[in-house]
């Protein structure tokens with residue numbers, strides 16, 4: 001499929017967009033260490049949720065938070081790549097753009113940890129009693 005072919009219509013266009021999006025997912029999963037770390041942590045969190053038999057609503061919250069981390073990490077990577085494309089020189093604006101994008105992931109992860117504590121602490125304490 002040629003990315004310059006703008007004449008695709010209907011299902012073909014949808015399938016092409018889907019294929020390009022999957023290429024993006026494969027790209028970050030294979031090349032980005034941070035994304036690989038997020039995947040390992042997400043797998044561990046979901047395994048723990050299974051062991052502790054968390055209620056369905058808690059599973060939904062966990063999946064929302066995990067999806068948010070994945071999506072933000074991908075947007076951060078996209079910002080990094082675009083900045084690298086714009087300049088290979090040191091530029092204060094390039095630094096601000098990259099650091100703000102990384103800060104967005106950090107902020108979200110911070111709140112994800114708090115949500116994790118709220119969801120996991122009570123069943124863990126119950127188990128230890």
Ligand SMILES: Nc1ncnc2c1ncn2[C@@H]1O[C@H](COP(=O)(O)OP(=O)(O)OP(=O)(O)O)[C@@H](O)[C@H]1O
Nearest residue numbers: 080083087088089090091092094095096098099102
């Ligand atoms: N072109 C640039 N101009 C100014 N500062 C930059 C530039 N590129 C990166 N930086 C800054 O240098 C630091 C390290 O960036 P570096 O490029 O090593 O990692 P990254 O691009 O943020 O992530 P990755 O390692 O995943 O590519 C960050 O604070 C970043 O903002």
